[in-house]
Every structure is written in structure tokens, then in C-alpha cells.
Amino acid sequence: MKKLVLTSLTALLLAQPVLATEYTQLDSHASELEFQYQQMGVKLNGQFRRYEAQLKFDPAHPEQASVQFQVDLSSIDTGSPEANGEVAGKDWFNLAQYATARFNSRSVKALGGQRYEVTGPLTLKGQSRDVKAVFSFKESAGKAQFDGTFTLKRLEFGIGSGSWGDTSIVADPVEVRFHLVANPRKP
Amino acid sequence: MKTETPVATYSLPAIGAHWLVAVLILALLPLGFYMEGLPLSPTKLQLYSWHKWMGITVLVLAALRLGWRLVRRPPPPLPAPAWQQQIAELTHVLLYVLMFAVPLSGWLMSSAKGFPVVWFGLLPLPDLVGKDAALGDLLKEVHMVLNLGLAALVALHLAGALKHHLIDRDSTLFRMLPFKK
Numbered sequence: 001m002k003k004l005v006l007t008s009l010t011a012l013l014l015a016q017p018v019l020a021t022e023y024t025q026l027d028s029h030a031s032e033l034e035f036q037y038q039q040m041g042v043k044l045n046g047q048f049r050r051y052e053a054q055l056k057f058d059p060a061h062p063e064q065a066s067v068q069f070q071v072d073l074s075s076i077d078t079g080s081p082e083a084n085g086e087v088a089g090k091d092w093f094n095l096a097q098y099a100t101a102r103f104n105s106r107s108v109k110a111l112g113g114q115r116y117e118v119t120g121p122l123t124l125k126g127q128s129r130d131v132k133a134v135f136s137f138k139e140s141a142g143k144a145q146f147d148g149t150f151t152l153k154r155l156e157f158g159i160g161s162g163s164w165g166d167t168s169i170v171a172d173p174v175e176v177r178f179h180l181v182a183n184p185r186k187p
Numbered sequence: 188m189k190t191e192t193p194v195a196t197y198s199l200p201a202i203g204a205h206w207l208v209a210v211l212i213l214a215l216l217p218l219g220f221y222m223e224g225l226p227l228s229p230t231k232l233q234l235y236s237w238h239k240w241m242g243i244t245v246l247v248l249a250a251l252r253l254g255w256r257l258v259r260r261p262p263p264p265l266p267a268p269a270w271q272q273q274i275a276e277l278t279h280v281l282l283y284v285l286m287f288a289v290p291l292s293g294w295l296m297s298s299a300k301g302f303p304v305v306w307f308g309l310l311p312l313p314d315l316v317g318k319d320a321a322l323g324d325l326l327k328e329v330h331m332v333l334n335l336g337l338a339a340l341v342a343l344h345l346a347g348a349l350k351h352h353l354i355d356r357d358s359t360l361f362r363m364l365p366f367k368k
Contacts, residue, residue: 041308
């Protein structure tokens, strides 16, 4: 009983609003943008090395948070040099014409327990589709850490068309994982 | 002079596994050399997957065969000059070594190149080494050299079997067939 009271007290204390900080500066060196795809039953991981974001997130007002995210698609690493060359082509990202992927948040919703849901259109290879990503928020050492995932269907964006459209070889769903580190707004 | 006494043959499981491995190796060897030069395409990914699935199957069958040899000893060799028996023995030992070494080197290469092997797309096998491009290239060479050795041994093994069957006209080949002479 005593332990329960103590635990409740601690929880109460922790739940007290701390000094709210608005995070706006993406630390792209500390951040990671990865994806997992599946090739004939084999799960493979890739990543994008270059991206930018204009974001604001204040844990005290999560509903006012927003993000505009741009990914330089030429910075892709699929995990193999041969595939990195292949995905630049027309059947895949068609980098000559569509060099950037964009995500613009429309709304951010608090789910409780430091978890949030962001919704908005993702534009890739000239196609826009609404995506919904659940992410967690954590503050540590004066930085914000956002960790989340969402799954997109590559064929909805025409990624891997032609003979690559065979989903028994490369599966349609691609899981995108992000680990974003942001610094507070500069005074 | 031929005798009518029945020769001791291999057991049916041993015969079945032998011919299954034979078919797999004869498919895997040309497939490996062919697929390697293909430009990246869905077909190439499919062939690579099939190659890996078949290769792991050979590895499993090799282990089963080795285990089975301990349970049911193979029939003793038929009379032949000692040097021929020694060559046959050595060929068999090396074929066994390569039935393990070739698939293992392929599995190692796949791990080093960052592609986990998922047997028949269902059973994920552990990565034997971490991703390492230089090691992957080295293992590719190793895999190829071992396969050239395997091809030579298979040719020698086949030549020996045909020599016994067509020239000596003895029962060597029949010992590995499910039906009798």
C-alpha cells in the first residue's frame, strides 16, 4: 500500500508540466531515416542520408506542432551498390525528374503517454498520398527525440513499376522508420 | 566372369539423397555462373533466391547423408586395383567436404554482402558474419574457386561411374540405383 502511494506520488510529480520548450532545429547528423523492404521473403534495410525539415513541436501544445520534411532521394542507400544504381532509374524513383520526396503535416494529435500521431500528404514521384505515422517523443540532454514508423505501399507511388511491379519479388509495403533529433528554438 | 550373387547396394534413403543432391548440384553450378553476370532485374533476384534455397538444401542433405552413413554403413567397394580404390575414396571424401564447404561459403558470402538467407522465403537463417563489402568480395572468389573444384570432382566421379558401368561392366553404378540389374 505504502509502495502504491509512493508510486502514485512519483507519477503525479512526473506529470507536472515542465518548462515547455519548442523544438525547431533538426539535428540531421544525429537523426536517422531508414526503411525496410522485403525481397522474396528477405527483409532488407536501407536509409536516406540527406533530408531537411522545418518543424515545430512544443510538448505543451502538440496540436500546434507541424513539420515540412524534404528528402533528397539521391541520398538513398538500399544496402547494395547495384540496387542503388537501379533505383535512380525511371521504373523506380526517376531521380532525373523527381529528386525530392516531401511530407507536410496537416495535423498532430496526442495519443497519451508521450505518443503522438501525425497525418499529412506524402509526395513521391509526383504522387501524393495521405500517410499517418505514430511517433514517440522524448526529451534528453536538452534535445528532443522523435521515433516513429509508418508503412507505405510503393506501388501507390509508382515506385518499382514495369517488371518490378511483381510483388512476389519485391513486396509492396515498405516500412519507413525515423529517429529525429531536434534542438530547441534558438533564442 | 560375372557372378549371380546379389551385390550389396546402398540403402534407399542413401540412394534417394544421392540423386537429389546430384540433380541439385547439376542445376546449381550452371545457374550460379549464369545468374552472376545478369543485370539487376526481378528475374535475377528470383534466380539468386532459388540458388540460395537449393544450396542450403544441399547443405542439409549433406548433413543427413553423413549422419545416415554412420547409421547404415555404405557397401564395401567392389574389387578394383588399389590405386583406383584410393582415388575413388579420396574423391568421395572431397565431394563430402565440398558439399559442406560450397553452400557454407555461399551463405557466408550472402551474409557479408548484407543479404540474409531465408530458406524457401520462410525460414530466416542467421547471418554468419556481419556486413563487410571486402569480405563479401573475397568470399565470392572463394565460392567460385570451390565450385570449380566441385565441378572437376563431379566430372571425375561421373567418369569413374561410367567407366565401371561401360568398360568394367561391373555393378558399381547399380549399387546406387533403386532397381536391380
